[in-house]
Amino acid sequence: MDNLEKSDYNLLKSVWPILFIVIVCALLAVRYSMKIDESSSSPGAGMGLVYGILSLALIVILSGYRIRKSLLRTPIGSLHAWAQSHVYMGVILIVLVFLHSGFRTGGMLSGLLLALFLLVIASGIIGAILYKVVPLSLSKYGRHVMTMEVIGARIEKLLAEADKQAENRSAIFQETYSKHIRPSLASQQVNWGYIFIEEDEVIKTCKAKMESLQQDTPADEVYGMSLVGAIYAEKERLAYKWAMLNSLRVWLYFHVPLTMAMLVALSFHLLGSFYY
Amino acid sequence: MNLKLKTLSGLSSIYLFADENQADLAAALGDCEVSEYQPEEMICREGEYDENCHVILSGMVRVGLPRGSGGRGSRIILSDGEVFGEIAAMSGAPRTADIIAMKPSIILNISRSSMFSLLDKFGSIKKKMDALYRERALRSQLMKIPMFSGVSESFVDGLVDRVQMGSYAKGDVIFNEGDDADAFYLIRYGFVKVSQNEDGKEKALAYLKEGHCFGEMALLNEGEKRMATISAINRVEVIKIAVEDFSNLLSSYPGIRRNLESAAGQREDRNVQISQDANLANTLRTTIEDGVISTKSLLIMDTTKCVQCDTCVEACAALHNGKSRLVRIGAKINSFIFIPTSCRNCEDPTCMAQCPTGAITRDSNGEIYHKDFCIGCGGCAGNCPFGNITISELDEDTDKGIIKRIYALMFDRGSEKGESQYKDLGRGPGGSMAKGREADAVMRKRKKKRKAVKCDMCRGFSYMGCVYNCPTGAARRVDPTEFFSDLTSVG
Numbered sequence: 001m002d003n004l005e006k007s008d009y010n011l012l013k014s015v016w017p018i019l020f021i022v023i024v025c026a027l028l029a030v031r032y033s034m035k036i037d038e039s040s041s042s043p044g045a046g047m048g049l050v051y052g053i054l055s056l057a058l059i060v061i062l063s064g065y066r067i068r069k070s071l072l073r074t075p076i077g078s079l080h081a082w083a084q085s086h087v088y089m090g091v092i093l094i095v096l097v098f099l100h101s102g103f104r105t106g107g108m109l110s111g112l113l114l115a116l117f118l119l120v121i122a123s124g125i126i127g128a129i130l131y132k133v134v135p136l137s138l139s140k141y142g143r144h145v146m147t148m149e150v151i152g153a154r155i156e157k158l159l160a161e162a163d164k165q166a167e168n169r170s171a172i173f174q175e176t177y178s179k180h181i182r183p184s185l186a187s188q189q190v191n192w193g194y195i196f197i198e199e200d201e202v203i204k205t206c207k208a209k210m211e212s213l214q215q216d217t218p219a220d221e222v223y224g225m226s227l228v229g230a231i232y233a234e235k236e237r238l239a240y241k242w243a244m245l246n247s248l249r250v251w252l253y254f255h256v257p258l259t260m261a262m263l264v265a266l267s268f269h270l271l272g273s274f275y276y
Numbered sequence: 277m278n279l280k281l282k283t284l285s286g287l288s289s290i291y292l293f294a295d296e297n298q299a300d301l302a303a304a305l306g307d308c309e310v311s312e313y314q315p316e317e318m319i320c321r322e323g324e325y326d327e328n329c330h331v332i333l334s335g336m337v338r339v340g341l342p343r344g345s346g347g348r349g350s351r352i353i354l355s356d357g358e359v360f361g362e363i364a365a366m367s368g369a370p371r372t373a374d375i376i377a378m379k380p381s382i383i384l385n386i387s388r389s390s391m392f393s394l395l396d397k398f399g400s401i402k403k404k405m406d407a408l409y410r411e412r413a414l415r416s417q418l419m420k421i422p423m424f425s426g427v428s429e430s431f432v433d434g435l436v437d438r439v440q441m442g443s444y445a446k447g448d449v450i451f452n453e454g455d456d457a458d459a460f461y462l463i464r465y466g467f468v469k470v471s472q473n474e475d476g477k478e479k480a481l482a483y484l485k486e487g488h489c490f491g492e493m494a495l496l497n498e499g500e501k502r503m504a505t506i507s508a509i510n511r512v513e514v515i516k517i518a519v520e521d522f523s524n525l526l527s528s529y530p531g532i533r534r535n536l537e538s539a540a541g542q543r544e545d546r547n548v549q550i551s552q553d554a555n556l557a558n559t560l561r562t563t564i565e566d567g568v569i570s571t572k573s574l575l576i577m578d579t580t581k582c583v584q585c586d587t588c589v590e591a592c593a594a595l596h597n598g599k600s601r602l603v604r605i606g607a608k609i610n611s612f613i614f615i616p617t618s619c620r621n622c623e624d625p626t627c628m629a630q631c632p633t634g635a636i637t638r639d640s641n642g643e644i645y646h647k648d649f650c651i652g653c654g655g656c657a658g659n660c661p662f663g664n665i666t667i668s669e670l671d672e673d674t675d676k677g678i679i680k681r682i683y684a685l686m687f688d689r690g691s692e693k694g695e696s697q698y699k700d701l702g703r704g705p706g707g708s709m710a711k712g713r714e715a716d717a718v719m720r721k722r723k724k725k726r727k728a729v730k731c732d733m734c735r736g737f738s739y740m741g742c743v744y745n746c747p748t749g750a751a752r753r754v755d756p757t758e759f760f761s762d763l764t765s766v767g
Contacts, residue, residue, distance in 0.1 A: 069587065072594040072745050075738055079587065080749040131583055131748065139579035143607055145614045147584065150605060248583055 021088055025095040042102065051100035056270070058093045062086055063263065066256070090124055113269050116262040123255040130251055134195075134244045141199045142237070148245050151238050158238075159185045162231045165224060173221050176213055181232050187239075194243040202240045206233040290357045292331060295400040304394055307634075309385045313337075313377035320361060320375040324640035327628075328385040329365040332358050335381025340374040353378070362405060363413055365391055366513065367465045367486060368572075368623045370642070389629045392511065395443070406441045409464075414439070414515065421462065421489060423532055431528065440516040444508040455502045457494035459516040463487065466512030467570050467623075470504050472547075480561050481547050483509060483569050483763060493540050495522050496533065510570045510624050559610040560763050563756075566609060567661060569763075571620035572642050573733065574756045575602070575742065580612045581750035591745035592731075599668060601731040602742055618742070619644060619664045619731035620756075627656040627665060627730075636728065645732040652726025665730040 210229035
């Protein structure tokens with residue numbers, strides 16, 4: 001029943017590449033520790049230089065992922081394979097860069113390059129976590145898969161539906177609606193807090209809020225308020241999906257520009273190396 | 277070379293058609309084509325899909341059966357008036373043998389849908405086709421059932437003459453829970469649903485497919501009633517073995533009774549599992565209701581991996597002149613499998629039923645695609661029950677030469693993004709024809725071409741764009757009968 005009862009999403013599948021990474025890193029570290037003297041630990045000579053060249057090669061391959069993503073008609077390996085090697089090579093690169101630098105920050109340009117590199121790596125780790133967490137969170141509830149465009153359009157419709165439900169109701173109903181529910185329904189802001197919680201927590205909060213509001217609602221309008229509550233809950237559910245999906249898009253706005261900045265700094269670093 | 281049937285006469289001289297009214301027959305066969313073959317020309321190739329049943333109007337062909345296939349030897353000669361390809365046409369399965377012309381031959385090609393309507397309309401044709409099946413395939417089909425593995429050939433030969441054939445349309449009930457048990461059934465073609473009534477509601481327990489058998493549980497214990505309802509998911513053909521023959525079989529071969537009792541025990545365990553596992557029960561229900569089972573190839577997405585980046589959609593557009601055939605919205609069939617809007621290459625494709633030009637066709641790999649001469653009438657889109665065919669308008673200048681295409685790629689941003697070439701006019705089911713008619717007048721003025729657009733499994737490419745370009749491995753093309761095999765019943 002494996003096909004139907006659980007996704008083939010499985011962390012164990014990553015054991016072999018991770019083992020490979022650990023072995024490569026260990027070998028590099030051992031090789032480094034065997035020749036740890038002033039000349040060999042210099043970035044511009046001996047093994048330091050070799051590590052630098054290897055790092056450069058990996059950076060070129062890692063940057064190639066973005067190019068592969070735009071070459072949708074070119075059969076140069078599946079994008080999934082590219083994405084996986086992007087992550088695993090990125091891990092090896094961390095070790096290589098530190099071995100190349102000899103665990104020193106160096107001059108101002110080298111220091112800046114190292115800082116940018118660390119930021120790129122940090123954003124990469126955040127991205128890898130988001131790529132695992134977001135789909136899992138989104139797939140837990142609901143029967144329909146929606147695009148961001150569909151979610152946006154649906155949220156707009158929900159406000160109109162709720163307004164219609166609130167029409168021709170008592171003053172207390174109208175006041176409760178316009179004060180406590182409508183602002184949330186009309187809000188275009190992304191609730192970033194949602195990315196740290198589960199969808200059912202969002203719904204529980206909605207329910208609790210509606211229960212307290214229903215206590216102040218006239219008895220003959222409790223049903224009407226529950227309908228508005230259902231719309232409100234749906235909106236928050238969609239807002240949760242919206243926040244989750246947006247987190248992946250926003251992340252790219254950090255990872256890609258940081259990578260570009262790092263590549264610029266790297267170019268200067270290379271020019272400087274050749275010059276001196 | 278293809279000729280229209282109208283150009284020929286003399287159908288009455290063909291055994292299959294001899295007993296029917298010739299005018300009615302000519303009307304029913306109106307859309308069928310006639311092909312001419314030269315000696316040694318290949319008519320059908322083993323392993324390829326060809327949805328036609330063939331009748332030899334004149335000439336001679338040889339059927340080269342694969343080694344070890346049993347039946348009537350490795351080579352069969354067929355001549356005037358004889359039929360071939362009827363089994364593959366009915367089941368939608370690939371050809372099981374090469375068929376090669378021996379003399380100049382004229383062959384009538386009866387499409388799958390025309391053949392089914394012939395069988396429904398003309399009693400004598402149905403009778404003759406059943407006789408043909410009994411003669412050619414029934415014995416080997418019975419021998420293929422694991423239950424018959426130890427049964428003597430003479431016993432099976434005796435059964436071949438006595439079994440009955442049955443046909444059921446989509447949704448027909450074969451028998452109801454609580455009915456008296458009258459026969460044991462073997463599925464020739466199609467899919468059936470096994471269900472039980474639970475608090476007035478129907479609860480699906482399993483689906484069964486070609487080669488599976490059912491109805492034995494009530495027969496094992498005399499006087500027992502049917503324990504489940506069996507209904508046809510699509511067009512179903514069954515072989516019925518009468519209760520007397522079945523009892524005979526059990527008394528002659530006690531081992532079979534033991535095997536069946538053990539299978540019955542497994543089925544009961546499974547039913548308990550389904551009643552306790554809401555997710556599995558829900559998957560089974562939606563798989564049957566959404567028509568997932570009776571398809572050949574299904575694009576699925578694992579929602580626990582999909583980051584909704586839409587690279588699959590962009591890749592589809594990039595491979596198809598800027599028009600994506602994939603819409604990444606739809607329903608999940610369980611907690612993590614999602615089926616986007618993309619052609620499923622159905623076993624029994626309703627989209628192919630009423631194409632006025634024959635532009636929609638199935639290739640030798642079983643993939644359904646539109647030929648270039650599609651006129652965009654919207655018939656296929658209207659008939660597709662999953663809304664997977666779109667009628668789009670295509671600018672006439674899409675046919676521009678290579679220089680213009682390069683210019684467009686370099687300087688025309690719209691073309692590059694694929695925005696200007698197509699515009700959706702409607703997606704089936706229903707609605708498409710109406711929308712199409714509305715848009716027709718407008719498009720004539722605009723000098724646009726209308727064309728049906730659907731997933732063609734990236735014909736001409738060595739990979740499927742959506743699957744190949746999914747960064748997380750969430751998108752996969754699967755064979756539904758294999759992927760959902762856990763939902764079939766035991767045995």
